[in-house]
């Protein structure tokens with residue numbers, strides 16, 4: 001039996017339509033999260049032992065992140081894409097279904113105020129003419145357009161499929177992330193240290209495109225999520241705030257006092 005406490009609250013109801021898009025859902029797959037017997041916080045969906053809620057801090061950014069999230073990925077409490085929206089309020093989340101392209105996303109991609117980039121590796125020759133580098137993001141800013149990083153949020157296999165099977169992305173420039181960063185994500189085993197999780201991809205892109213403050217807040221928030229979740233798996237409570245926790249609490253205090 002799937003355990004409802006392993007799912008975000010909005011997914012508890014067994015509806016057959018996606019609440020964000022109204023699109024029919026694919027047949028619901030049972031997904032049993034590790035540790036799904038643990039009591040979770042309703043605010044952040046983390047085990048209550050080390051809840052993330054006290055560390056929520058907002059940040060402003062010039063660039064926006066739009067997540068195209070695979071329908072299966074939505075249900076995983078270890079998903080890091082949602083952390084981006086907690087910090088950057090201008091984040092948008094779209095659910096990817098192969099058979100039902102998101103009309104809201106398709107319309108937004110036609111809006112000239114935005115300069116959208118699909119974040120994807122440039123390791124295949126057939127779209128080499130669409131590949132750009134981070135300079136294209138700076139150019140968009142100079143033209144008073146809002147850069148948008150479209151991140152395909154799923155496993156590597158799912159992301160490849162999303163990239164190949166979404167005709168509305170076919171005309172967009174492809175921006176591969178170039179970074180020396182190695183993943184710090186502790187909740188899933190990466191095939192390689194060079195495979196960053198979704199939040200880490202956003203952090204690097206924001207940093208490289210000039211949103212350094214937003215990048216560092218998100219980086220701290222990701223660290224807190226990562227450590228809090230990982231420690232909860234061992235039933236360990238974090239008693240002493242980590243360095244990232246302290247920085248986020250300081251930032252909150254600074255905001256409260258104007």
Ligand SMILES: [Zn+2]
Pocket residue numbers: 041042043044045046051052053054
């Ligand atoms: Zn919480």
